[in-house]
Amino acid sequence: MxxxxxxxxxxxxxxxxxxxxxxxxxxxxxxxxxxxxxxxxxxxxxxxxxxxxxxxxxxxxxxxxxxxxxxxxxxxxxxxxxxxxxxxxxxxxxxxxxxxxxxxxxxxxxxxxxxxxxxxxxxxxxxxxxxxxxxGQSSNDSFPTVMHIVTVLQIHQRLIPALQGLHQELAKKAEAWKDVAKIARTHLQDATPMTLGQGFGAMARQVELGVDRATESLKRLYPLAQGGTAVGTGLNAKVGFDTAFAAALAKLTGLPFTANPNKFEGMGAHDAMVEASGMLNTVAVSLAKIANDIRFLGAGPRAGLAELVLPHDGLTSSIMPGKRNPTLAEALLQVCYQVMGNHVTVTHAAAAGHFELNVAKPVIVQNVLKSIELLSDAASVFGSGMVAGIEPNTATLQRNVEHSIMLATALNPHLGYDKVAQIVNKAFAEGTSPKQAAIDLGFLTAEEYDRLADPRSMLGPRP
CATH class of the missing domain: 1.10.275.10 (Fumarase/aspartase (N-terminal domain))
Structure with missing residues (x-):
């Protein structure tokens, strides 16, 4: 050589x-x-x-x-x-x-x-x-400036579009299934009726709020430390360099970068990066819940909840031929766990700001960028590869609604809590429907029960 x-x-x-x-x-x-x-x-x-x-x-x-x-x-x-x-x-x-x-x-x-x-x-x-x-520069002001530049660009170019794409897929399902009744679950147990669309609407709202959080975090990333040079005083930089730099960068990127009015803060602390990492951590928590809810609702196809039919991704088990698994949900979950761990690293590294300089800058930006990369990629493939192809298992959903003993909750305003408790306990003990239990107890006729406990009337507040 x-x-x-x-x-x-x-x-x-x-x-x-x-x-x-x-x-x-x-x-x-x-x-x-x-x-x-x-x-x-x-x-x-x-x-x-x-x-x-x-x-x-x-x-x-x-x-x-x-x-x-x-x-x-x-x-x-x-x-x-x-x-x-x-x-x-x-x-x-x-x-x-x-x-x-x-x-x-x-x-x-x-x-x-x-x-x-x-x-x-x-x-x-x-x-x-x-x-x-x-x-007119120092590594001490240039590197934190680069940290902000790259984080802003990656949030704009990768994270927000990926989350918007996932939100769109979830919102489509929420609209398409707004009239598909199902039984809600609290404490992992049967609760009162809702619609499948309401459940996916909640997921869509989580992702929408993730976009809002990402956008909000940018406000603290636009101010740049450039111009502080070695310790924040601006030694050896020409007067006006910081504002001229920010203006030049804003023109190059089309983004509203500004000069940080306090260079000491921008160099000695990286709170804006911690905030961005915290936003990514929150998004990871949101996506983990969504991934778990979808894979649990799709558990089956015959021995699980089986309320959703998950799309086939072409992969199968190494020993059970034809077995289908929620692979993209599992991949997304692993990404979420990694992002949560990355945030712990960023948190500790940002606390390494002593006096006028933080001395863990590379590991901070490495972990923030890795989190953006992973969440962006995983959200994109999860939206297009799984959410877009989900279908409701209408037979299971209908059967669950018809046999739910929690339908009796709608009778509270008419019979009172104690009588409804008797209905529920009898139905549970005897394996019958709440309708039959109410009739056997002599509290209601069949016609009265059907009118008062119609699942369609239980999907919102009482008029």
Missing amino acids: STRQERDAFGTVEVAADRYWGAQTQRALMLFRIGSERLPPALVHAIGLQKLASAQANAGLGELPAEIVDALQQAAREVADGKFDDHFPLPVWQIGSGTATNMNANEVIANRANELLGQPRGTKKPVHPNDHVNR
Whole structure:
């Protein structure tokens, strides 16, 4: 393998000739030999956007030599477009400020810009990774800025559309089954009648609220720490850099990013990321309930509740030929459990903000992004692969309604609680219907029972 020499403040380092990173990245690569988890491509692309917006802001403020501006911006844009993903090799498990990855970006962009200007990699001329690419910046404000950028983009581009798609499928079922009566269950026991549509309407509302929560969390992610530099004071940044940066980024993304009015908060604390992770945790709890309710209602096909007929996904048992399982519900549940665990990690990592710097930034953003990725993918396939194909088992639903002893609850306003309790206890003990028990006890005639305990009249408040 051919190499070239890259130089930094500590001397020279051998770097593979075909790599765009430099000495600091190579040193970090040799130092942080921990695990196999690399920071995801989406984060690398967000770094490209951060460096591009920085270059635009600095150029506008007269902070960069005119002859390097175009090349620097083109190189940063290429990183944002994903053309240099393979040149970001560092693991999540690195310096807690994300400095190694910020230096990685500075070196890749500088080397690419110099290449565009006709210079070989490693020259640092005319574009220097620190003096120009990192102009007016520090890892301490750049990395938290990138954390916000990538989280906002992933919520907008992946999570919200996925949840909206799932909501649409659930809402379709709620409308289609608004008149399909079933027996509700509380404490896992038979309760009073409802409709299958009402049950799916509750699921749809949970997902709709998840979209609302995701949208609401964005408000605290739009303010950016960029401009705080090392500790929050803005040392070495030009006056107005923070607002110029936010304006440039807003134009690049079409999203309302702003300068955080308190850079110390944006660098030393990551409460906005904890809030986003908490939102993801709440969505995971919602989706876990939905997945469990659907797979339990579809349990069977003959020995379970069997109120729903779940779609066949083409998979089966390794020993029981033809057996159908709620595989997508089980996959979604596993995702939900992982997201809940990720939130615990984010919570503890965000508590590692000591004085003016949080030193667990990479693991915070890694877990938030992983949660967004998993929930987005799982919600999408669950909606299209399971919810869309569910059908009601009308025969089972009707039989359950007709034989439910809890229909007698509708008699409370007419007979009183104690007499209805007698009806229910007699029906339960003798295995008969509440109608027959009411007749045998002499409380009602058959005609009176049918009028007062009509399941269709029990689906809402009494007039």
